[in-house]
Amino acid sequence: MNSNSTTSFHVNTARRLFVDDQIVGSRENVTRVLHQVTKHPDNPIFFPCRAWEGIKIKLYGSVIREDDGLFRMWYLAGNSDPEDYQNRSLICYAVSDDGLNWQRPDLGLHEFKGHLANNIVYRSHSDGGKRKARILDVSVIKDPLDPDPTRRYKLINWQYNDDDYYSGDIPFPSGAYAAVSPDGLHWTESPTPLFKFVESIGDTVYLMHDTIRRRYIAFVKIFLDGDSKMRIQATKDGWCRVDPQGNFHLVDAQAENLRLRQRAIAFSEDFVTWSTPELMFPIDEQDPPDVEHYKNNGFVYESMYLGLLSIYHLSTGCQDFQLISSHDGEHWDRAADRAVFLPSGRPYRDWDFGTASVAGSPPILIGDELWFYYDAQWNIHGQNSPNRYTAEPRGVAGYAIGLAKLRRDGFVSLDAGAEEAMVETKPLILEGDELKINADCTHGELRAEVVDASGDVLAGLSREDCIPVTGDSVGHAVQWQKAQSLSELQRREVRLRFYWQNGALYSFWCEPTAVD
Numbered sequence: 001m002n003s004n005s006t007t008s009f010h011v012n013t014a015r016r017l018f019v020d021d022q023i024v025g026s027r028e029n030v031t032r033v034l035h036q037v038t039k040h041p042d043n044p045i046f047f048p049c050r051a052w053e054g055i056k057i058k059l060y061g062s063v064i065r066e067d068d069g070l071f072r073m074w075y076l077a078g079n080s081d082p083e084d085y086q087n088r089s090l091i092c093y094a095v096s097d098d099g100l101n102w103q104r105p106d107l108g109l110h111e112f113k114g115h116l117a118n119n120i121v122y123r124s125h126s127d128g129g130k131r132k133a134r135i136l137d138v139s140v141i142k143d144p145l146d147p148d149p150t151r152r153y154k155l156i157n158w159q160y161n162d163d164d165y166y167s168g169d170i171p172f173p174s175g176a177y178a179a180v181s182p183d184g185l186h187w188t189e190s191p192t193p194l195f196k197f198v199e200s201i202g203d204t205v206y207l208m209h210d211t212i213r214r215r216y217i218a219f220v221k222i223f224l225d226g227d228s229k230m231r232i233q234a235t236k237d238g239w240c241r242v243d244p245q246g247n248f249h250l251v252d253a254q255a256e257n258l259r260l261r262q263r264a265i266a267f268s269e270d271f272v273t274w275s276t277p278e279l280m281f282p283i284d285e286q287d288p289p290d291v292e293h294y295k296n297n298g299f300v301y302e303s304m305y306l307g308l309l310s311i312y313h314l315s316t317g318c319q320d321f322q323l324i325s326s327h328d329g330e331h332w333d334r335a336a337d338r339a340v341f342l343p344s345g346r347p348y349r350d351w352d353f354g355t356a357s358v359a360g361s362p363p364i365l366i367g368d369e370l371w372f373y374y375d376a377q378w379n380i381h382g383q384n385s386p387n388r389y390t391a392e393p394r395g396v397a398g399y400a401i402g403l404a405k406l407r408r409d410g411f412v413s414l415d416a417g418a419e420e421a422m423v424e425t426k427p428l429i430l431e432g433d434e435l436k437i438n439a440d441c442t443h444g445e446l447r448a449e450v451v452d453a454s455g456d457v458l459a460g461l462s463r464e465d466c467i468p469v470t471g472d473s474v475g476h477a478v479q480w481q482k483a484q485s486l487s488e489l490q491r492r493e494v495r496l497r498f499y500w501q502n503g504a505l506y507s508f509w510c511e512p513t514a515v516d
Contacts, residue, residue: 007426007427008426008427008428008429008493009023009425009426009427009428009429010428010429010431011428011429011430011431011432011508011509011510012431012432012509012510013432013509013510013511014302014303014509015302015303015409015438015507015508015509016302016303016507016508016509017301017302017303017304017409017411017412017506017507018032018412018413018414018423018505018506018507019304019306019323019325019335019336019411019412020325020333020335022304022327023425023426023428024423024424024425024426025424025425025426025427025495026422026423026424027414027421027422027423027424028421028422028423029416029417029419029420029421029422030414030415030416030421030422030423031414031415031416031417032336032412032413032414032415033336033412033413033414033415033504034323034335034336034337034339034341034411034412035406035407035410035411035412035413036340036341036342036343037341037342037372037404037405037406038404038405038406039352039402039403039404040100040402040403040404040405042100043351043352043402043403044351044352044376044400044401044402045100045101045102045401045402045403046073046075046094046102046400046401046402047400047401048077048399048400050077050104050118050119051079051112051113052077052078052079052087052090052092052112052118052120053077053078053079053092054077054078054079055079055399056077056078056079056399057075057076057077057092057375057399057400057401058075058076058077058137058357058375058399058401059073059075059076059357059358059359059373059374059375059401060075060076060136060137060138060139060204060357060360060375061073061074061075061076061091061137061138061139061140061359061360062074062138062139062140062141062359062360062361063099063359063361063364063373064140064141064142064361065099065364066142069097070095070096070097071095071096071097071098071099071102071364072093072094072095072184073093073094073095073096073102073373074091074092074093074121074138074140074155074184075091075092075093075094075138075375075401076089076090076091076092076135076136076137076138077089077090077091077092078090078134078135085124085132085133085134085162086123087112087113087123088124088134089123089124089134089135089136090110090120090122090123090135091120091121091122091123091135091138091155091157092104092118092119092120092121093105093107093119093120093121093184093185094119099364099366099371099403100403104118104119105119106118106119107119107120107121107185109121109185109186110122110123121184121185121186121187122135122138122155122157122179122187122189123135124159125159125172125177125189132161132162132163133159133160133161133162133172134159134160134162135157135158135159136157136158136159136160136203136204137157137158137203137204137205137206137357138155138156138157138360139155139156139157139205139206139207139297139360139361140153140154140155140184140207140360140361141153141154141155141207141208141209141216141360141361142184142209143209145211145214149182150180150181150182150188151180151181151182151271152181152182152183152184153180153181153182153183153184154178154179154180154181154207154209154216154271155178155179155180155181155187155207156176156177156178156179156194156205156206156207156218157176157177157179157205158175158176158177158202158203158204158205159172159174159175159177159193160174160197160203161173161174165197165236166197166198166234166235166236167198168196168197168198168199172191172193173193173196173197173198174193174196174197174198175193175194175195175196175197175201176193176194176195176201176205176218176220177189177190177192177193177194178190178194178271178272180271194218194266194274195218195220195266195274195277197234198233200222200223200224200231200232200233200242201220201221201222201223201264201277202220202221202222202223202261203221204220204221204294204295204310204357205218205219205220205221206218206219206220206295206296206297206298206360207360208297208298208299208360209300210300210305210329211300212300212305212329213329214269215267215268215269215329216267216268216269216271217265217266217267217268217298217329218265218266218267218268218274218277219263219264219265219280219295219296219297219298219307220263220264220265220266220277221261221262221263221264221294221295222262222263222264222277222279223260223261223262224260224262224279225241225258229279230242230243230244232251232253232258232260233248235248237250238250238251238253239251239252239253239258239260257289259283259291259292259314260292261292261293261294261312262279262280262282262283262292262293263279263280263281263293263295263296263309264277264278264279264280265277265278265280265330265332266278267330280296280332281293281324281332281333281334286338288313290313290314290315290316291311291312291313291314292311292312292314293309293310293311293312294310294311294312294319295309295310295357295358296308296309296310296324297358297359297360297361298324298326298329298332299361299362299363300362301362301363302409302507302509304325304326304327305325305326305327305328305329305332306323306324306325306326306335306411307323307324307325307326307332308321308322308323308324308341308342308358308372309321309322309323309324309334310356310357310358311340312381316347316380317354317355317380317381318344318347318353318354318355318380318381319344319354319355319356319381320340320342320343320344320356321340321341321342321343321356321358322334322335322338322339322340322341323335323336323339323341323411323412335411335412336411336412341411342356342358342372342374342404344356344376345376351376351378351400351402352374352376352402353376353378353380354376354377354378354379354380354381355376355377355379355380355381356374356375356376356377357374357375357376358372358373358374359372359373359374361373363406365408368407368408368474369405369406369407369408370405370406370407370408370410371403371404371405372403372404372405372406373401373402373403374401374402374403374404375399375400375401375402376399376400376402377399407474407506408438408474409438409474409506409507410506412506413440413504413505413506414504414505415503415504415505416444416500416501416502416503416504416505417501417502418501418502419501420499420500420501421498421499421500421501422497422498422499423497423498423505424451424495424496424497424498425495425496425497426495427453427493427494427495428493428494428495428496429490429491429492429493429494430486430489430490430492430494430510431490431510432486432490432509432510432511432512433485433486433487433510433511433512434477434478434485434486434510434511434512435448435477435478435486435496435508435509435510436475436476436477436478436508436509436510436511437469437476437478437498437505437506437507437508438473438474438475438476438505438506438507438508439469439472439473439476439500439503439504439505439506440472440503440504440506441469441470441471441472441476441500441502441503442470442471442472442503443502443503444470444500444501444502444503445468445469445470445500445501445503446468446469446470446476446498446499446500446503446505447463447466447468447469447498447499447500448463448466448469448478448496448497448498448499449461449462449463449465449466449496449497449499450486450489450494450495450496450497451494451495451496451497452492452493452494452495453493453494453495455495458489458494460480460481460482460483461480461483462480463497463499465480465481465482465483466478466479466480466481467479467480467481469500474506486510496508
């Protein structure tokens with residue numbers, strides 16, 4: 001497989017992954033393999049056990065690890081009493097020293113039935129119950145780039161106004177609301193939604209901080225009529241197709257198999273003014289006929305953007321997650337032939353077989369692992385009365401939160417078998433003295449060489465001069481017998497060639513030579 005490009009990619013400490021062929025010029029005898037996460041054996045690690053949490057806690061939320069090592073979690077909780085709107089949906093806060101054992105601090109910020117001893121940090125704008133608003137999701141980021149310290153933390157949450165579900169011309173209509181905070185605990189909410197339900201935008205909103213391009217990205221649910229891109233809107237009379245003139249036409253969504261839920265993306269430079277959400281990628285003929293795109297997150301990972309897309313299977317009510325990727329934050333693809341990255345559990349046997357969500361925040365790097373937090377429900381989508389999951393040593397009712405892990409950079413690898421594989425990169429500018437790779441060569445070995453723009457191997461940097469890389473490491477140093485460093489190659493356009501057998505190559509990058 002060959003791909004030509006005149007673009008030179010700068011390679012520095014930001015790792016270059018092989019999720020796609022963006023940086024690959026040619027490759028032989030390799031297979032691209034997606035690697036699923038490994039679920040923690042003690043899952044679920046966080047589950048409802050306070051009165052204000054009812055039987056439901058959801059990671060329509062975020063987990064952030066601060067510079068001092070403290071894990072901070074914002075999650076959604078609330079009882080199921082339809083008359084208690086003041087406490088029906090609450091954003092709560094927990095902390096942990098190790099990411100596994102969580103505490104709920106008594107913050108004293110919001111009352112729950114006359115008491116302040118709770119961990120509630122945000123509640124719906126129900127105005128003391130006068131307006132019946134309920135929060136469906138929340139996504140939190142920490143923004144160290146904002147010069148205003150009162151806006152250090154930002155969130156978006158979706159709130160439905162149940163008094164008038166379908167109107168956009170009332171105070172606090174159904175939609176996505178933003179808020180800012182100096183500490184992640186005390187929040188100031190915008191009085192008007194960023195996106196409205198009546199604009200064919202739905203819940204499951206996720207917030208992303210694009211630190212590469214210094215902007216904010218929102219991922220939202222959008223209702224569209226397939227390839228025509230015509231809006232579909234929920235009304236009191238049912239689903240309607242909205243024509244270009246704004247006229248509503250009642251449709252039978254099930255009979256026409258509209259597969260309503262899809263994903264859209266919007267951008268903001270200031271967290272105030274947002275672009276109109278646009279479709280990210282359509283549901284197409286490669287998708288099974290029972291699939292909708294229910295939710296997704298996105299995050300900057302090393303030199304690119306990655307995310308997880310929830311695949312909702314209408315026939316079973318269950319959800320699993322695929323990997324998505326982008327190189328500009330705007331144009332996204334479904335990676336690795338749409339293989340399942342985070343699978344659902346076994347039906348009615350595992351706690352996480354039903355409805356599930358991933359944290360809106362990026363995975364957290366702990367040592368050589370990436371940690372992903374997610375929630376799941378002991379129930380399929382659409383069932384209103386959760387059954388009880390009673391696995392020992394504790395029982396969990398409704399939703400709970402779990403942890404899954406992945407090797408660092410371990411989303412996708414290029415794998416070789418007994419026949420020697422070769423990958424040649426596109427033109428590169430190496431911005432470091434030492435070449436590093438993440439590779440598993442436990443049952444084989446890998447060698448590399450450097451070639452110039454004409455394809456000629458540089459003296460001393462041939463595969464024969466390369467010291468074989470063996471073993472399994474997320475940070476192998478690639479070395480040549482006659483070359484102490486790559487410093488002479490800086491600002492010079494070159495290509496890298498990797499040769500290996502019986503192993504997996506995940507990523508490569510450059511680093512300054514370590515100084516003792």
